Amino acid sequence: MRVGKRSIKFESKINVISSFSIVAKKERDGNFGLSFDRCLSNDLWGEKSYEKAECKIMRETIMGAIKKAKILKEDIDYLLAGDLLNEITASSLAARCFPCGFLGLYNACSTFGEAVILGSLLLESKNASTIAACTSSHFSSAERQYRFPLELGNQRTPTSQWTVTGSGCVLLSCLDSKIIIPNPSMQKSYGVKVTEATIGRVVDMGVVDASNMGAAMAPAAADTLITHFQDMETKPTDYDLVLTGDLGKHGKKLLEILMKDEGYQLPEDTYNDCGAMYYKEKQHTIQGGSGAGCSSSAFCGYFLKKMFRGEINKILLVPTGALLSKDTPLQKESIPSIAHAVCFETFEMQ
């Protein structure tokens, strides 16, 4: 059901029937630690290039989610996917291995939100039974594509973030969940469903520094959050957690200020950012994680598991994206940004 101009309340039960995440060693050593499903042996993972490795990460992440749900490849109706490689080739090459329909998406690091929303729409409209939504990024392929060759050893700026090497995939289905309860000591078992969403619009406040994506994206996140709260008639504390994608530490602070200016407090125990949380201080990532695989791997690896255990019941996930290419800052364009909001809620299983 449409609410306001850009928000949706899903009326069918859109179940998360499975999730999977794969990351590299640096990510596994970070704050989400051992919650990821699988860890690469090294950044190339047996492939001849970082780009091929990223494609393998995405392919294996989708396969992992399918196996975990105890279904077959053929049970997936559509794959909605995107990544940061030029022409989203990690997704396109991965999609070869799946016999389902493919919808390639690109909204930079907010693509995971876009994929979950459009997948939920396909389910809600009864045009699909089960869909896969997946995004990925790879530090080494992103560095050489967007910035400088790694071999150059460039110094990083104080506002820079570290592209997460990783991928996260959810399978959504309007069929009943067959998911396995992760903790046998629990009294109750929980399912997770997608309940609400707000599709973002492009906001560009004139930031031109490609190493300060937190500042570029914070206004887009504020715009989507405010639209969502207004449309749904909610406030930040109505959610157990409001979780932006990859604003990083600096961008997170900016969002808090922007929201305060608009009359919305984002309390410390209610609001956080996947990028800001991702790495430990000693890992020297400066402002934290970023990349299309940042929010998807953190959400699928860490937060969804907490939801299935009933430890968090309502998360508003807001993946954020900076819509630049390597060329646009060189051609003196500022950085258009976007954020999509998706609400996940637990329910007690029979």
Place this chain on the structure above:
Amino acid sequence: MRVGKRSIKFESKINVISSFSIVAKKERDGNFGLSFDRCLSNDLWGEKSYEKAECKIMRETIMGAIKKAKILKEDIDYLLAGDLLNEITASSLAARCFPCGFLGLYNACSTFGEAVILGSLLLESKNASTIAACTSSHFSSAERQYRFPLELGNQRTPTSQWTVTGSGCVLLSCLDSKIIIPNPSMQKSYGVKVTEATIGRVVDMGVVDASNMGAAMAPAAADTLITHFQDMETKPTDYDLVLTGDLGKHGKKLLEILMKDEGYQLPEDTYNDCGAMYYKEKQHTIQGGSGAGCSSSAFCGYFLKKMFRGEINKILLVPTGALLSKDTPLQKESIPSIAHAVCFETFEMQ
């Protein structure tokens, strides 16, 4: 309504309320001649780079469609757009100028099909009243991004195609059409609606030559066409025109052979390809046009106008996409391809 695994019959009246197309001089001199709405003065169109020019083309195409429909920017709920620039920056930068939600898409030259299908889904599910679907490409930005600098003057291979400099946009709405009848001498006036669609899957038959995209894409087009005919229980001659995107002359012949092998004749007066038709023989484009702006500008500029005049009543548009980047052939990957099918039909207006 879902039909088969990947096909949709739209039950609401999803009206084409406006369309607009902008091309460059070479395209205006081609076979679709003066049917385009606007023509660039030169390839840079007053901008400092081809990339900026492509962004301007898309922005002006969307604005043109909005003005033609006599509505306001604010009446558009969502823009669904994609292009061939890395990170679809023509679309992202153009989207800054519109206050609507933005869904960035990438399925290469089949993106126009993807945009119309997902836009129609948003309308069918009552989550939008009016959407814009737009794609673009630019010969000069594509050549230097995917192939070689223009200054190098490389010789073109016998299977190569010419990237169309152009853009096409349709506005779709579940509200009643207010479109102007283009020909006052007509007895009846016609509207055009989106009635059916099939979402493609990725097909890769191992073609590795990035200059032979027709051969890479033809099997994907065959797969989507056969799925569509089977799901809808139709045959090619049930449509006035089956129109693939940019297979080019060689790819068109390959598709005819592939379809014949599967028991489907594609008669000469029923089947054609936008790319193969686009340019005149003397324009030396070898196999014809290609690019995300090829099928969208041809369809919005030439074919839709024929529909509004009642000269063609049912078109199955099948934009085709080769999902490669500059890097994937260099890394010895073959070219995954995809095609999406959308059926447009006329109806008599009251």
